């Protein structure tokens with residue numbers, strides 16, 4: 496059978512998608528194009544590029560060849576049509592909502608979200624005139640009832656922070672489709688190796704590439720992936736459906752079809768708001784993605800063994816890990832994340848706030864820090880840190896109550912991870 500009759504598999508795409516030997520030097524690894532600007536062949540070409548009549552590099556705030564490889568790679572891994580690389584996960588979210596919302600409009604978001612996203616949506620976005628309504632994705636009726644005529648986007652995490660809970664993406668996508676609004680999925684904790692949101696009805700995917708995609712805790716980065724599915728000619732999305740005077744009356748939704756969203760986020764959002772990704776970070780993120788399938792499988796396998804151990808530990812009141820049989824989200828995990836439930840989960844330390852703080856401080860192999868998705872095992876006490884700015888009720892709704900410890904299980908030998916937890920719980 497000729498090779499081209501089989502589409503490349505995920506691990507092949509993780510190594511190769513978007514990349515080719517450098518045409519001028521033959522360099523096999525994608526070079527870091529550490530340049531701010533690109534020379535035009537002539538003035539006509541310069542004008543065509545500025546007018547969006549010709550694709551090509553102008554200035555690294557808008558496009559860069561190293562970043563372009565990263566964009567193609569994540570689009571391939573997620574099964575999207577195009578992608579945009581930006582400086583951080585939060586920058587990705589900012590550009591997505593900037594493309595979707597006008598002042599006075601709102602986002603319907605899950606209550607279980609990364610703490611920084613809850614802050615961004617509820618505080619920073621106020622200054623743009625964007626509102627946010629939080630609703631619990633576990634209560635689908637209440638979630639559907641929270642859609643109003645002002646709602647312009649639904650925002651959820653596939654595997655949600657901090658508890659590693661699983662969102663019923665198809666049910667949420669149906670709510671979005673009923674109201675003809677896009678479903679934006681933050682796929683950071685899952686990565687496309689575990690969960691494929693476009694296959695379950697998502698329209699746009701965002702990533703904090705800072706986490707599992709880079710995977711080694713060395714680079715900030717964010718990605719927006721366009722599913723190419725939504726009909727942006729809808730006048731409720733004027734950034735895409737209305738003519739742009741500055742581009743000679745161009746209507747992005749008509750001219751750019753199934754890559755319109757990624758193009759608008761770049762040509763209107765990234766161009767004007769400016770959170771560009773450094774090509775050096777793009778290089779490190781690309782290197783990380785090459786081993787994504789290997790790492791995610793080890794993360795998930797280790798996490799299941801550790802969660803099983805903790806569930807039987809006398810100093811642990813409960814473990815919330817969707818990979819554990821009997822967990823509330825176990826069936827959803829089998830459906831949406833069949834290769835494993837990821838690295839991140841929470842458990843409740845017997846004795847509450849003080850016991851949780853003591854445990855976190857006594858760990859030695861684990862690093863106490865505000866991140867997930869490193870090769871190293873990581874730990875944090877959300878109530879006193881990442882979720883500190885929330886009210887007590889918001890903390891509990893977000894799965895960040897006083898006794899809660901969040902771990903991101905690394906790819907070390909699992910017996911060393913367990914030994915460290917045992918000695919800390921004994922302390």
Ligand SMILES: *Cc1c(COP(=O)(O)O)cnc(C)c1O
Nearest residue numbers: 583584585609681683703705716
């Ligand atoms: C870290 C994180 C973000 C924010 O990403 P940054 O790269 O830190 O800006 C968003 N969503 C989730 C789920 C995250 O874990």
